[in-house]
Amino acid sequence: MSDTISRRSAVAGLSAMALGGIVGPAQAQNFPNKTIRMVMPWPAGGSGDTQTRMVMQRLAEVIGQPVIVDNRAGANGLLGTKLAMQAPADGHTIVFGVTGQISLGPLLNKDPGFDPLTDLVPVSGMSTHKMFLAVPTASPYRSMQQLVAAAKADPGKILYGSSGVGAMSHIAGVQLAQGSGTQMTHVPYQSASHVTRAMIAGDLAFTFVVGGDLSAQMKAGTMRPLGVSGDTRSTILPEVPTLKEQGLTAWMPGSVWFGFFAPAKTPQAALTVLHANIAKVLAEPDIVQRLNRNYFAEPWPVNSREFTEVVRSEIVNFKAALKAANIAAT
Numbered sequence: 202m203s204d205t206i207s208r209r210s211a212v213a214g215l216s217a218m219a220l221g222g223i224v225g226p227a228q229a230q231n232f233p234n235k236t237i238r239m240v241m242p243w244p245a246g247g248s249g250d251t252q253t254r255m256v257m258q259r260l261a262e263v264i265g266q267p268v269i270v271d272n273r274a275g276a277n278g279l280l281g282t283k284l285a286m287q288a289p290a291d292g293h294t295i296v297f298g299v300t301g302q303i304s305l306g307p308l309l310n311k312d313p314g315f316d317p318l319t320d321l322v323p324v325s326g327m328s329t330h331k332m333f334l335a336v337p338t339a340s341p342y343r344s345m346q347q348l349v350a351a352a353k354a355d356p357g358k359i360l361y362g363s364s365g366v367g368a369m370s371h372i373a374g375v376q377l378a379q380g381s382g383t384q385m386t387h388v389p390y391q392s393a394s395h396v397t398r399a400m401i402a403g404d405l406a407f408t409f410v411v412g413g414d415l416s417a418q419m420k421a422g423t424m425r426p427l428g429v430s431g432d433t434r435s436t437i438l439p440e441v442p443t444l445k446e447q448g449l450t451a452w453m454p455g456s457v458w459f460g461f462f463a464p465a466k467t468p469q470a471a472l473t474v475l476h477a478n479i480a481k482v483l484a485e486p487d488i489v490q491r492l493n494r495n496y497f498a499e500p501w502p503v504n505s506r507e508f509t510e511v512v513r514s515e516i517v518n519f520k521a522a523l524k525a526a527n528i529a530a531t
Contacts, residue, residue: 232292232471236267239461240288240296242281244274248413248496249459253297255491256327259482264474278302279314286320290464292471295324300457301369304515308523309367311530317516323508324461325476326501327483328492330411331435331456332373333426334444335418337400340407345377345428345447348407352383359385362396362405367528369454370396372519373409373430375526377444380451400424411457412437412497431455437497452518458501460508469505476504 239257241250254270261268273281278299285296303321307313315321334345342348352359363371366389378385388405390396393414399405401423410424412435418424428444429435430453444453461479463472480502482488492498503511523529 232474233264233266235293236269237261237264237292238288238294239268239270240281240285240294241270241272242274242278242285242296242302243272243299245272248411249297249299252328252459252492252496252498256479256482256488259485259488260478263478263482276314277306279306282321283314285462286315286464288464290466290468292463292467292475295461295463295475296321298323298460298462300454300515303462304512305367305369305372305519308516308519309528309530317512318509320465321462322465322467322472323505323512324463324467324472325479325505326458326460326503326508327479328459328496328498329456329501330413330459330496330498331437332369332409332411332430332454333415333435333438333441334373334377334407334428334430335400335410335415335424335426336407337403337405338422338425339403340425342406342427344442345444345449348427349381349383351406352378352381352385356384357386359383359406360388360404361385362388362390362399362408364393364396365389365391367523369457370409371528372522372526373454374407376451376453376522377449379525380449380453397423413495416497435497436499437493452522454519458511459498460501460503472505476502480504 239253241253243249257268257270273284282296285294288294303317307317336342361374363374371387371389374385374387390399396408397418400408415424415426426438426441428447429441430444432445432455434443435441483500483502489500492500
């Protein structure tokens with residue numbers, strides 16, 4: 202994703218937060234009027250889960266109603282997503298979503314089980330995570346240009362890893378190779394942790410990794426970044442140049458986003474109240490600091506309309522990238 206997830210969108214989301222205080226008193230009094238269930242379609246303990254619990258705990262305090270996080274992992278997020286879709290569309294059930302699950306996942310499946318543009322409606326963004334081109338610490342490459350030069354000198358010899366065919370790390374690697382006019386060899390693994398082990402063992406030249414995972418590897422001294430995708434540098438690692446600055450003009454997934462969705466027919470009034478209060482939480486200095494420090498993440502309080510535009514644009518770009526990479530739905 203390009204910087205459609207941009208400072209402009211974030212500022213707009215914060216403006217909407219301010220306007221959220223103008224939501225009609227009757228709406229504010231009538232919703233929420235009971236416990237909010239936040240379905241987490243991924244296992245407990247992951248980055249999305251822990252971030253969400255932090256935000257939901259504070260949201261419960263702000264809205265004065267309990268918010269429970271209900272982990273329903275399975276089928277690459279589909280089980281929990283479908284469960285939330287079938288819940289009453291009254292705003293009291295929302296579901297966590299991530300780029301690969303919402304914008305990309307349905308394109309990789311002949312029978313995805315849901316349409317992100319018709320079965321769900323975005324509630325609010327939560328955070329964005331820049332994607333970094335990372336190499337093992339012992340790598341001789343100090344820039345994207347050096348990596349590309351090595352790939353041109355030895356076509357097909359540069360190996361990069363991903364968490365599977367069609368994963369965002371795979372698509373980013375394909376876009377890097379095609380955009381730089383090189384031949385690089387993709388090696389799919391079962392999971393991101395397997396890729397990390399291969400990187401540490403020196404079996405791979407590079408991978409693409411989100412900031413939260415890179416943070417842990419940088420602290421452990423096992424990986425270092427050569428560049429970051431998107432139109433702007435990371436505010437958390439501003440010394441790392443963008444891939445565009447280094448000459449790559451091809452479209453790249455700029456960030457991985459985390460956010461919240463609701464069943465498609467959820468009333469706009471409920472969406473407005475939820476977004477205003479989530480945005481309020483995301484503006485709190487302690488929450489911002491914890492997102493930055495613990496996850497290399499940035500708050501992303503976009504509203505339903507802005508979020509819908511991001512998903513719609515991503516689907517178009519991912520379709521083109523999958524076609525270019527000859528990755529077909531299975």
